[in-house]
Amino acid sequence: MSEREAAESATEQAATSAAAAGAPPVVAPPVVAPHLLVVTAVDAPPGHIAWPGQPGQAAWAIPVVIPPGTQGYPVFLPLLPPGSPPPTPIPYPAMPPASPTMGPPLVPPPRSAATPPQPAVAGPTPQPAVAGPMPPQPAVAGPMPPQPAVAGPPAPQPARPVPVAPFPGFGPPHAAAPAPSFFQTRWPGPASERGVEVPLAVIAGALGLAIFLPLGSTGIGWLLAGLALVLGVIPAVRRAVAAVPPVERWIRLGWTAAALALLTVLAFRNAWWLVTFSVVGALGCLSLAIVGGRQVRSILFSLVAVPVAAVRGLPWVRRHLRRSPHRAGLGARVAWSVAVTALVLLVFGALLSSADAAFSVVLGDVVPAIGVGQVFSWVFLLAVGGLTAVAAVYTVCAPPDLSAMDAAARRRLRTLEWGLPVGALVVLFGGFVAVQFTVLFGGERHVLQTAGLDYADYARSGFWQLGAVTVLTLAILGGVGRWARRDRALDRVWLRILLGPLCALSTVIVASALSRMYTYQKVYSFTGERIFVMAFELLLGCIFLLVMGAGLRLRGDWIPQMTLGLGVVMLLGLAVLNPEQYAAERNIARYQEAGKIDAWYLRALSADATPALATLPDPARRCTLSWVSSKLADPDPWYAWNLDRSRARRTLDRLGRDAIGGPFDCQSADQFDFPKTR
Structure with missing residues (x-):
């Protein structure tokens, strides 16, 4: 109880x-x-604590x-x-009067003359004293x-x-305020939300991609879509660009021009790997033009910041339509105008097309066929173009603060921490380069006597390993350049003594790799992909030269942007070279000398190599032109015009249909090939 x-x-x-x-x-x-x-x-x-009970309770x-x-x-x-x-x-x-009990009384009576005080009794649970007033109790005679x-x-x-x-007067305790986020401190976004230039820039970017860009092929439409996007964004960001420092402004304009130049490649060339790298490079240059970035971390951040800015900028663009003066209902009016324009063009275009056959042909060439796939393509391009314009305007008007990303490293490595491994690497590279000089000057006879391999097999066996060594060496140079101490004169001397020879020896390794790949292609034929690999290896050699130049003053913060610029130059140089046509010409020259040709590879080339393949004799020509003729059977719309495809069609028309083979003409193509063990 x-x-x-x-x-x-x-x-x-x-x-x-x-x-x-x-x-x-x-x-x-x-x-x-x-x-x-x-x-x-x-x-x-x-100040005051209210008693929770009632008076007298x-x-x-x-x-x-x-x-x-x-x-x-x-x-x-x-x-x-x-x-x-x-x-x-x-x-x-x-x-009644107290009597001896085993426990204390439940409630002690008040002290009076009639009731003497009771002695305290020890118990397990003392009873509390009554705080309220007690009525006087009469004295009772007799035992309790x-x-x-x-x-x-x-x-x-x-x-x-x-x-x-x-x-009273005090609220609940205040919770600790959360730490400010990156967007609050480094990228708060633009404050101005007035003006119609921003919505018009978004519309221009969306319509530019939807109208001009040929999503399924190459063509001049890629360049036109890029121009529409850039020209639509310029009026919305002209004030923000004017406030940028002149040097940074010219750098941003340079990346914009590089992006448009890479998109121009798609108007001339068709090699899948070349146009793919050109589009990827154009997107990277566009990110640098929008966000900026000088060091490796800020450059990588710019690639991620563009899609983030596209999402964050949508509410900002929508507020422009709501808060612009005298712009109430602007979105509805624009939508109504576009709908009426489309209806008028559809009705009158159909009537005029049915009235004149020549105009119907011209209209069919200008307006593409409309289907379910084309509608989805338009919707996708509208979304991509609009979001890209949103990201560009939002970021250029209020760019993020990248100073923390480009700041120097806090922790520095002592000379002993990095000097010992780098010094060992220099000794190892020196021994390898000494052997490579004997190979380069000794020639094929020396290789056969020492390695026991064919010269082409020897060249093929080490190219990819040398490429991996080159990339890893660049990573080591970048890490040492960032974290090595240089506050003392002795530290700077050791940097020059160890990194200088390492770069020089790495340049020799790059030259050895290029020599191996060139020798391999002389034996087993040239391909566009192998030419690209050689160009990339040459780019790595140029980076080593840049590092050696930066070592003179121990300032290499300009190397990342210069490396990207050299990458753009490499892609544009390959586009000028026309790698697939060059590879076809070298294979044709070897066919004229040895009577052997890689017909399986040549027939898979794009329209870039068609003029060169047309010079082959009849058996090989019919096989190598069989695939490209089927790809060029249908004409291109105006926004997909391509220079090399146009030249290839003219070449095929000049040869005639009888000079071009079909699927059965390549059944005996193995008679033209070298053994497949290459």
Whole structure:
């Protein structure tokens, strides 16, 4: 039995005995169960604490002392839950004189002349003192009837939290403010949201890609779509560009011109790998023109920032339409105008096309066939063009702060930490280069005597390994250049002593790799892909020369942008070379000398090699031109015009249909080929 239940039972028995003796009933206060009240510490002492009980109601509190060193003040915790109903009065009889009992009295009577104070009795649970006023009790003569003893300590009650309202005048505790994000500190975005130039730039970019860009092939439309995007964005960002420093402005304009130059490649060439790298390079140059970036980290960030800016800029563009003065309903008016224009062109175009056959042919060449696939293509291009314009305007108007990304490294490596591995690498490269000089000057006879391999097999066996060595060496040079100490003169001397020979030896390794690939192609034929690999290896050699030049002043922050610029020059140089036509010409020259040719490879070439393949004799020509003739059977729309495809069609028309083979003309193509073990 709990303490509360025992007290109530004893009270009822006492009331019954008093009623039987004829004594007047006395109202006793209810037994108050203690509750734990959790109070949050505040920064200032509370001015007033409201007592939760009613006037005259029994209640008591425990003073809680906050330990020193913590924020808070002594607070009296009321043990009566706030908002509880007032207790029901219980009749309480007059107490007879005390008699020896096993336990303490339930409620001690007030001290008076008739009632002497009772001695304190030790028990497991002391009873609380009554805080409220007690009515005077009459003295009762006679012994007190025996009271039931308390059986033992009360059972522990589970603790439960009691909700407490905040102190008057004090609100809830304030939570710690979260740390500001990258977008709040480094890229808050533009503040201006007025003007119609931004929505017009988005419309120009979306329509430019949807109208001009031939998504499934190469053509001049890629360049026209890029021009439409750039010309549409310029009016919206002209003020922001004027505020950019002159040097940075010219760099941004240079990347824009590089992107357009790479898109121009698609108007002339058709080799799949060349146009793929040109499109990827154009997108990278466009990212640098929009976001910027000088070091490796900021350049990589620019590639990711463009799609992020496209998403973040959509609400900003939408607010331009809402907050521009005198522009209420602009979006609805533009949509209505576009819909009416399309309807007018459709109706009158159909009537005029049916009225004149010549005009119908011209209209069919200008307007592409409309199907489900074409509609999805238009929707995709509209979305890509619009989002690209949003990213460009949003970022140029408020570019991100990239200073933290381009800052110098905090931790620096001591000379011993990087000098020992780099020095060992220099010794290793020196031994390899010494062997390579004997190979280069000894020639094929030396290779056959020492390696036991054919010269072409020897060249093929090591090219990719040398390429991997070149790339890893550049990574090591970049890491040492970023984290090596250079505050002392001795540190700078060691940098020049170790990194200079490493770059020089790496340049010799690049030359060895180029020599191996050239020798391999002389034996097993030239291909466009192998020419690209040679060009990329040559680019790596140029980077080593740049690092050697930067070592003169130990300032290499310009190397990343210069490397990207050399990459653009490499792609444009390959486009001028026309690699597939060059490979076809070299294979034809070898066929004229040895009577062997790789017909399987030549027939898979694009229209870039068609004029060269047309000079082959009849058996090989019919096989090598069989695939390209089927690809060029259908004419191109005006926005997909391509120079090499136009030249290839003229060449095929000049040869005639009888000079071009079909699928059966290549069944015996193996007779023209070298063994396939290359």
